[in-house]
Amino acid sequence: MSVYTRVEADDLRALLADYAVGELEDFAGISAGITNTNYFVDTSLGRWVLTLFEQVDEAELPFFMQLMDHLAGHGVPCAHPVARNDGGFLSRVRGRPAALVYRLNGASVETPDAQHCRSLGGVVAEMHRAVASFTPAQRNARDLDWISAAAERLEGMMPAEEHAVLADEIAFQQAAAGDLYAELPAAVIHADLFRDNVLFDQNRVSGLIDFYYACHDYLLFDLAVICNDWAFDDDEHYCPTHWQAFMTAYTRRRTPDAAEVAAWPAMLRAAALRFWASRLIDAYFPMSGEVVHIKDPAPFKRLLLAHRADPPALAP
Ligand SMILES: Nc1ncnc2c1ncn2[C@@H]1O[C@H](COP(=O)(O)OP(=O)(O)OP(=O)(O)O)[C@@H](O)[C@H]1O
Numbered sequence: 489m490s491v492y493t494r495v496e497a498d499d500l501r502a503l504l505a506d507y508a509v510g511e512l513e514d515f516a517g518i519s520a521g522i523t524n525t526n527y528f529v530d531t532s533l534g535r536w537v538l539t540l541f542e543q544v545d546e547a548e549l550p551f552f553m554q555l556m557d558h559l560a561g562h563g564v565p566c567a568h569p570v571a572r573n574d575g576g577f578l579s580r581v582r583g584r585p586a587a588l589v590y591r592l593n594g595a596s597v598e599t600p601d602a603q604h605c606r607s608l609g610g611v612v613a614e615m616h617r618a619v620a621s622f623t624p625a626q627r628n629a630r631d632l633d634w635i636s637a638a639a640e641r642l643e644g645m646m647p648a649e650e651h652a653v654l655a656d657e658i659a660f661q662q663a664a665a666g667d668l669y670a671e672l673p674a675a676v677i678h679a680d681l682f683r684d685n686v687l688f689d690q691n692r693v694s695g696l697i698d699f700y701y702a703c704h705d706y707l708l709f710d711l712a713v714i715c716n717d718w719a720f721d722d723d724e725h726y727c728p729t730h731w732q733a734f735m736t737a738y739t740r741r742r743t744p745d746a747a748e749v750a751a752w753p754a755m756l757r758a759a760a761l762r763f764w765a766s767r768l769i770d771a772y773f774p775m776s777g778e779v780v781h782i783k784d785p786a787p788f789k790r791l792l793l794a795h796r797a798d799p800p801a802l803a804p
């Protein structure tokens with residue numbers, strides 16, 4: 489359920505008066521998504537998506553808008569905001585901060601094949617090149633400090649044996665941060681490129697969406713998040729052809745350096761840890777007052793343990 493705030497035609501007419509996008513023709517709430525309220529909005533001049541930000545820290549929104557605008561300006565297919573007549577990207581609808589974004593064609597795929605992965609590899613490499621000239625930065629809201637604080641909250645709530653794995657992995661990642669990760673290339677990354685955040689049209693990426701965890705961090709972290717979600721099936725079986733297809737396309741545009749190759753097994757673990765921890769927090773401390781879709785933390789624990797034993801290579 490993604491409509492937390494109900495929007496009426498009059499709200500939209502008032503909003504659209506601030507943009508040069510024509511007259512309202514139709515609109516409908518979007519049922520996918522968890523965090524924000526999203527509406528499809530059709531006007532006489534095009535098709536748009538209106539997002540009402542329900543949970544994002546308002547002070548962070550200009551960063552996300554600038555990032556999407558920058559990437560789109562550099563040819564990266566992605567959701568990006570429409571500028572208002574006064575040049576800004578943010579509006580207010582029903583008391584919520586809101587943005588009108590260009591509507592992309594296509595849909596996300598639950599079960600990607602190698603062709604989807606190949607197309608994604610090219611787009612992610614383009615994104616990693618385009619961020620080199622993007623100067624605003626924002627820290628990772630789900631960094632190791634956040635994960636450590638999460639582990640403290642979870643102590644005594646989750647099974648002790650599992651908590652010990654969590655604590656042990658945090659210690660490993662703290663050591664890696666001062667050593668293995670010290671020389672890694674860093675820039676603004678997406679940080680949440682799961683299958684539901686990529687739209688495809690005819691097996692080609694039509695756009696990346698949901699940049700609201702974007703932050704300054706290691707480029708390799710993006711690759712690890714993608715490998716964990718796109719190259720492992722729902723039973724955590726590794727699909728080498730998926731990862732091969734992704735990396736073949738990626739390395740045509742950007743070659744990982746030696747430090748990235750060395751840090752890869754640890755970074756796969758960091759990405760598994762990040763989503764294990766956030767899903768544990770969502771499961772043990774569910775947000776009240778809304779319809780909440782809790783994602784199962786267990787696959788990321790299993791993936792973490794699998795990576796400790798036998799991580800796949802960065803460039804297979
Ligand atoms: N620019 C866009 N063009 C077309 N469809 C979009 C666009 N942005 C979002 N959508 C559609 O809206 C749905 C919900 O968007 P999104 O995943 O960003 O929701 P959210 O609630 O903000 O995020 P999350 O699901 O991570 O909590 C997407 O699955 C997609 O179908």
Ligand SMILES: N[C@@H](CCO)C(=O)O
Nearest residue numbers: 680682701763767783
């Ligand atoms: N992609 C995340 C949720 C949003 O950050 C997950 O699957 O846990």
